Amino acid sequence: MAVSNQSDLAETSRLEAFSDGVFAIAITLLVLELHAPVLSEGRRLWPALLHEWPQFAAYLASFAVLGIMWVNHHSMFRQIERTDRGLMFLNLFLLLWVTLLPFPTSMFAEHLKDESINAHVAAAVYSTNLTLAAIAFSLIWWYVLRNHLVEHQLTKAQLRKSVLRYSLGTLFYAAMIGISFLSAKVTLLIAFLLAMYYAFEQLRTRD
Amino acid sequence: MAVSNQSDLAETSRLEAFSDGVFAIAITLLVLELHAPVLSEGRRLWPALLHEWPQFAAYLASFAVLGIMWVNHHSMFRQIERTDRGLMFLNLFLLLWVTLLPFPTSMFAEHLKDESINAHVAAAVYSTNLTLAAIAFSLIWWYVLRNHLVEHQLTKAQLRKSVLRYSLGTLFYAAMIGISFLSAKVTLLIAFLLAMYYAFEQLRTRD
Amino acid sequence: MAVSNQSDLAETSRLEAFSDGVFAIAITLLVLELHAPVLSEGRRLWPALLHEWPQFAAYLASFAVLGIMWVNHHSMFRQIERTDRGLMFLNLFLLLWVTLLPFPTSMFAEHLKDESINAHVAAAVYSTNLTLAAIAFSLIWWYVLRNHLVEHQLTKAQLRKSVLRYSLGTLFYAAMIGISFLSAKVTLLIAFLLAMYYAFEQLRTRD
Amino acid sequence: MAVSNQSDLAETSRLEAFSDGVFAIAITLLVLELHAPVLSEGRRLWPALLHEWPQFAAYLASFAVLGIMWVNHHSMFRQIERTDRGLMFLNLFLLLWVTLLPFPTSMFAEHLKDESINAHVAAAVYSTNLTLAAIAFSLIWWYVLRNHLVEHQLTKAQLRKSVLRYSLGTLFYAAMIGISFLSAKVTLLIAFLLAMYYAFEQLRTRD
Incomplete structure (x- = not known):
């Protein structure tokens, strides 16, 4: 019961393969939301592209978010044995929530x-999507701990730290929903910076 | 003949990998059918989004259907040896039928x-797609039993139960075609609830 | 040199995994070319759908073609050792040519x-795509035979038969280019029937 | 430390699988940027298709670029142990940069x-994307060498040659940015020829 056998391992690997596929597709589909500017006669491409900076900024932020989520998923499932x-x-x-993100x-x-409330609503919807993904990560981690599906080598301190880590992530993303109503642009910047923070924090503490 | 050898196992795994890929892509492509509301000057985003609830409801139902189908496919092929x-x-x-579902x-x-017959026709086409997928599952299971491609450890009772299970699923989905002509909205709700039912039924009886 | 080692096998498996991915994506992207009929006020959905039968017929034919190509690729690479x-x-x-097919x-x-020459041109372009894929299959088979990358257990007769088989396939598809200028509809039917023929021919002779 | 263990190998393989997925999806999504010509009444398809040659040329160039990048990624990661x-x-x-390329x-x-500066700007943006991908390849190679993640069998000469190779590739692509302002068409041709050169150079020197 405690020892993982061959068929359990196989199942984990198919779950990971399916998840990898979904992450890889979602991160690649983001590009379909990018549109070259439609130019009227005599207009120039370069300023029109610069004018469309929000779509590139949003692309970059979501790429970073999905990328770090994939790395996170990867780390998490390396610790899950069954x-x-x-x-x-x-x-x-x-x-x-991963597949929904391109929307x-x-x-x-x-x-x-937009100068109107619409910018704030769009930012809040985006932040809510990220928050729900963070909640899903927390639920998965809580579930595998409760059902003893993880490696036995984790110490009490490591467990507490890991639970804290996921809870804090959820809080950060939930706070983004509030910030959405202050500034849409700051919200996007925070989404990107949070992804970068997690990237470097993982680089520092895990290897 | 009875014992599966290395190359048979390899073939099963490539079949599963290909199927996983198709499931992962189909479930992720659903998002491409979601469109942000096109707002005229001064209109507000939030009520426009709420007004588009059918596309989110349909997205959620199809995500649940494809998700449970993938889990089902997964369970089925774990029992198939060759x-x-x-x-x-x-x-x-x-x-x-899996790849067609986004349409x-x-x-x-x-x-x-729609207040017209079109809502019922669209519901019936959707239900027919799900029914054909259920028939395909039944055919696969009937085929692997008939050709002794499954594990030998299954008892007669388990076999009978498994055949009954797939047949009932097909009947449920076929009934949805009829319900389509009563209410499109109820049809969509049933599609979602059936997926949830299968999810919890599997949670309870299989682990 | 003749014996395949671990790293050669690994390379074959990554080649197959990449190809499986491409096949799975191409076969799933076909659905993006399907469009629900745009109805003017008071028009009915069902006759409009029936009127759009060509897109469903083309979808089915290309799904069958890509499906059988994947099975064929699968069979071919099971015989390739290095x-x-x-x-x-x-x-x-x-x-x-696989990724291009949705276009x-x-x-x-x-x-x-179309009543005009355009139907014939579109049919010929489609047939040319299939012919080029058939040529690619023949080239791969010729290359692996010439470079001794296949299993040694194949007899002379089996080799001759396999070469003949790929050459005939190429001829059949090339003939479709000519038939395109007689009837576009017959061309589409032949594409579908050829895929079915290969499916059943493989069922009969290979297992 | 020097010997790769099971969990390191597993991690490398999941990284490769994820990358393969992204490459396979990006190369297949290219087809979604191809559009059949919209014909007014009585217009003919064939000349309209020929008139759209730039989209086919760009498709072919990007397919070749992503294809060779995938082979390159494949070769590189075969040498990376951990x-x-x-x-x-x-x-x-x-x-x-791989997922962005379809844009x-x-x-x-x-x-x-276009007769205007826009053709040059579009060529330069395309070349910049390729240059950034080449820089990413160089960074990866520099990083794995610096952190001793590669096989130990590489000689000093092989290492020097491999670093030179990636640096030269980056220079070639950077030069394409300059050429973009001379001729957009020549830039596209060079992108295709560079991919072909790398393909044949690998065929010759590596097997």
Whole structure:
């Protein structure tokens, strides 16, 4: 029961392969939301491209978010030894928010420069998507700990630290929903900086 | 003949990898059918988004359907020890309905609020797609049983139960075609609830 | 040199995984070329859908073609023991025509019912795409035989038969280019029937 | 430390699988940027298709570029024995430019025949994307050498040659940015020829 056998390992690997596929597709589909500027006669391409900076900024932020999520998923599942149906469905709950992200990304880019409330709403929808993904990560981690699906070598301190880490991530993203109503542009910047922070924090503490 | 050898196992794993790829892509492509509301000057984003609830409801239902289908495919192929060309083509027949699903999903969302017969037709097309996928699952299971491609440890009772299970699923989805002509919205709700039912039923009986 | 070692096998498996990915994506992207009919006020959905039968027929034909190509690729690479850069590039040449197929499929569907020369041109472009894919398969097989990358257990008769088989396939598809100028609809039917023929021929002779 | 263990190998293989997925999707998404000509009544398809040659030329060039990049990535990671977070993020930096490529490809095709500065700008944006990908490859190689993540069998001469090779590639692509302002069409041709050169150079020197 405690020792993972061959078929359990196989199942974990198919779950990871499916998740990798979804992450890889979602991160690549982001490009479909980028549109070359439609130029009227005699207009120049370069200033038109610069004018469309919000779509590139949103692309970059979502690429960074999905990239770090994939690395995070990867790290998490390296510590998970066995899987069951419950984990499979919680993982689908996470993938729901991963696959959805291109939609709020595109909507965010479209309204980022709006002077109206629409910029704030688009930012809040984007932030809510990220928050729900962070909640999904927390639920998965809580579930695997509760059901003893992880490696036994983790110490109490490591466990506490890992739970704290996921809870804090969820809080950060939830705070972004509030910030959305202050400034859409700052919200996008924070999304990008949070991804960068997690990247460097992982580089420093885990290897 | 009874014992699966290395090359048979390899073939099963490539079949599963290909199927995983198709499931992962189909479930991720659903997002491309979501469109941010096109706002005229001075219109507000939030009510426009709420007004587009059918596309989010259809997205959620199809995500749940494809997710549970993937879990189901996964469970089924864990019990299949060997594969042959016949199984490969039946699997393609299933994948045909998996890859097609984004099309009726988008059409269903577009017509869900129509007062005319069109809402019922769109619901019926969607239900027919799900029914054909359920038939494909039944055919695969019937084929692997008949050709002794499954594990030998299954008892008679387990076999009977598994056949009954797939047949009932097909009946449920076929009934949805009829319900489509009563109410499109109820049809979509049932599609979602059936997926949830299968999720929890699997959680309970299989682990 | 003759015996495949671990790193050669690993390379073959990554080549197959990449090809599987491309096949899975191309077969799933076909659905993006399907468009729900745009209805004017009071028009009914069902007859409008039936009127759009060419796009469903073209979808089905291309799904069958890509499906059988994947099975064929699968069978071929099970017989290939080792790979080298030449094989990798010939495989990319094949994948070029695999990834391109959604484009002529969509164009074929759009012009299938045209009374003008355009229907024949669209059919010929589609047939040319299939012919180039068949040529790519023949080149790969010729290359692996010439460079001794296949299993040693194949007899002379089996080799001759396999070469004949790929050459005939290429001839059949090339003949479709000519038939395109007689009837676009017959061309599409032949594409579908050829895929079915290969499916059943493989079922019969290989297992 | 020097000997790669099971979990390191597993991690490398998941990194490669994720990258393969991204490459496979990016190369297949290129087709979505191809559009059948929209014909007014009585217009003929064939000349309209020929008139759209830039989109096919750009498709072919980007397919060749991504194809050779994938082969290159493949060769590089066969020499990498272990991975760490740093490598994972540098790899994401490379994949950023891989997934972005369909966007400048489509913009390049659209403006290739423009008489204005726009053709040059589109060519320069395309070349910049390729240059950034080449820089990413160089960074990865520099990083794995510095951190001793590669096989030990490489001689000093081989190492020097490999560093030179990546640096030269970066220089070639950077030079394309300059050439963009002389001729957009020549730039596209060079992108294709560089991919072909790398293909044949690898065929000759590596097997």
